Structure formats: structure tokens, C-alpha cells
Amino acid sequence: MKRIFVIDWVLIPAFAFSFFTGLGLHTVGHGHHHGGWHVWTFLHILTSLAFLIAVVFHVTTHQAWYRGIVRGGIGRKSKWTAGLSLLFPGLVITGLVLLGVKGMHSPVGLWHYKIGIATGVVAIGHGIVRFPILRRSLNRSKS
Numbered sequence: 001m002k003r004i005f006v007i008d009w010v011l012i013p014a015f016a017f018s019f020f021t022g023l024g025l026h027t028v029g030h031g032h033h034h035g036g037w038h039v040w041t042f043l044h045i046l047t048s049l050a051f052l053i054a055v056v057f058h059v060t061t062h063q064a065w066y067r068g069i070v071r072g073g074i075g076r077k078s079k080w081t082a083g084l085s086l087l088f089p090g091l092v093i094t095g096l097v098l099l100g101v102k103g104m105h106s107p108v109g110l111w112h113y114k115i116g117i118a119t120g121v122v123a124i125g126h127g128i129v130r131f132p133i134l135r136r137s138l139n140r141s142k143s
Helices: 003-028 034-061 063-072 079-098 107-142
Strands: none
Touching: 003 034, 003 107, 034 063, 034 079, 063 079, 079 107
């Protein structure tokens, strides 16, 4: 299987774990279980770091797509991908800022959560659109 498809397949569980732990972290933050909050924070940072690494590899394999947008505009290119490319940096930046914020319920944390939900929805849309191509990569590797 081509490297690009291996990276894409890794992105699916990495995204799922990062998204799930983010929701878990937000949920536990509304309770009174401060110890649980620390566990969810650790899991979210760990899974999000793995996801970020996979995204970096993914984006580097698609450099031509980004060069095409710079040269000719978005045109007929995927709006899902463009939306994801605009939202994801905000998610990463707010996540990095949160590493320096002490405690729960910060305004940056709420922004990170809201951008995370929007990014998650757009990422799912991107994945649904691209999944047929990804699924075909499995058939190619068998032949």
C-alpha cells in the first residue's frame, strides 16, 4: 500500500481518539471529579499529539493540492478540505495555548472546544467524501 494511504488510515483512529477524549475532557470538566479531569487531559494531549503528527505527514503528502490553491484559487477543489485547512490551525494554536493555562474553565479552553467541534464536523465531512478513494486503496494492495 502506498505511504499516503497508510497515513490516511492512521488518521481515522487518531482523529477518533482525539475527538472522543476532547469530548470526554469537556464532559468531565463540568463535574466535580478533578482527578478525572487530569486523566482525560493526559489522554487528550497524548492522542491529540499522535493525531497532529499524522496530520503533518498527511499535509506534506498533499503539498501539490495546497500549491494549486495558492496558484489558481479554490475553484473546484474540495470545500471540506479547504474548511478543514482553515479551522485546524486555530485548533492547534488554542490547544498549545492551553498547555500554559492552569486549571479548568478558561476562555481559551471554551474556544478550543468550539473550534474542536467545528473541526470535527468538517473532518467527518472530509472523511466521508474521501472514504471511497481510501477504501479502494485496500483493494489495490491485495492485487
